[in-house]
Amino acid sequence: MIIVMNSGATEQQIEGVVNKIKEAGLDANISRGTERTVIGAIGDERKLEQEYFEALPGVEQAMHIVKPYKIVGREWHKQDSVVNIKGIPLGGNQIQIIAGPCSVETPEQMALAAQEVHAAGCRLMRGGAFKPRTSPYAFQGHGVEGLKMFRTAAEKYNLPIVTELMDARQLETFMEYDVDVIQIGTRSMQNFDLLKEVGKVNKPVILKRGMSATISEWLMAAEYIAAGGNHNIIFCERGIRTYETYYRNVLDVTAIPVLKKETHLPVIVDPSHAGGKAWMVPALSRAAIAAGADGLLVEMHPNPCEAWCDADQALTPQELKDLMVSLGAIAGAIGRTI
Template identity: 75%
Template sequence: MIIVMNKDVTEEQIGAVVQKIQDLGHEVNISRGTNRTVIGAIGDESKLDPESFDSMPGVEYSMHIVKQYKIVSRESHKQDSIIDVRGIPVGGKQVQVIGGPCSVETPEQMDLAAQQVAAAGCRLMRGGAFKPRTSPYTFQGKGVDGLAIFRQAAEKYNLPIVTELMDVRMLDTFLEHDVDVIQIGTRNMQNFDLLKEVGRIKKPVILKRGLSATISEWLMAAEYIAAGGNHNIIFC
């Protein structure tokens, strides 16, 4: 079962709900998103009555969810998700095109690419500083230098940047370069340690569907991110 707390909930009200769940013999997961806090009761849901939580201060609503993915399920939030990327809405009625080269190679290449992306009307720019390759002998990307080149080129046209994170050890570097949207690539959809780490930050995350992954597996991967408190998830 999940309990969705209202926007102005206090820590005391959260604590009261947590205590009640624990008193009933269940474990608790607290997911603190930007706009709401979701409390998950872990255990036999049949022993919990949503109505007993709905009347508690700070509770917006509670419900049983039979699916394994709870926070990212349609039942937990009826409204369509709209992710804000530096004032640009991703989701909703307007389609956003994210343009740019596969990989970051030179400053001249990225300057020209940023110019063309902006001229084409795209509002976000993509480019790979770290490139997963089938062969270990092919170009693997410019790495940290590529992030700096990308950021400098995109800033000239006020374009938020989207780039792929492959290694959890590089997350702090991505934050230092203020990457606007972190992409989790197909090969890493079920890299659960990586998903947990991007779940603890508030940056929007593009989660690409893994090779041969079912829809349920894809949603469960997103649940790892959401359970950490980051609800800014874009499916790709």
């Protein structure tokens, strides 16, 4: 940690900071510049809190220089990690497109959806049984009944299922129905108690980025899961909140190479929630794969116009098939397969 003192800091204040560093078991290096004195803390600076030092008299600013995440960081784990989902690898050379409807509606809808997901060549299926809705008066998902419908429909095509967990109290049910991948939604990225719970189970977790989460906060949220023992974590970029109102969110493609540098874990992208409109999905999907994403989470509905939620962002089965062809070409251009 670097501690920058005020221009008028006294010797006593400098000593005060040095003492606090030593009390924490670290060493101090003092550098007296022409306008500022800078103190460096030498040792495991993760023990030090920036706010604590910024409250000391004479301190202008304190800055961490070491990354606060360890298990998920690439610094201590150079090789790419591949998450194994019932034999399907996520994070290797093969790109995974996870498709399916926004919400589980009826057994018929799910049967048709599973058939189309399979027909398009996708190997994993998504669908929501518990739905986070802005309004308490909107459809909240079928819950446990939805999980059952989803499981039944996907089994026919051996498609592992991905679905969102919103509350720690539902985790047992998720284990009972053998959900293959637990999705932590954007609004739960910093639900720390929930992260701790999924850290204890042996299931892959897709961790969506919070609506306005920084890269650092996102990595720390993953560290919560990893600290519990579960290292099967997949990051999912889904667009961030900005001032732009033409589209729902701004897909942050820069996050892809940045995460690839900072973490060894796989990174996927949700182009459907990012743009919020089906017609934007193909361009955003191609951009994500070209930037190095390991997979996508795409909304497809057998009949978008009849969808119970987010109808305007679901692809039709034919559009999904066309997208797969187009993504195959992009994957090939960067030496990967789909």
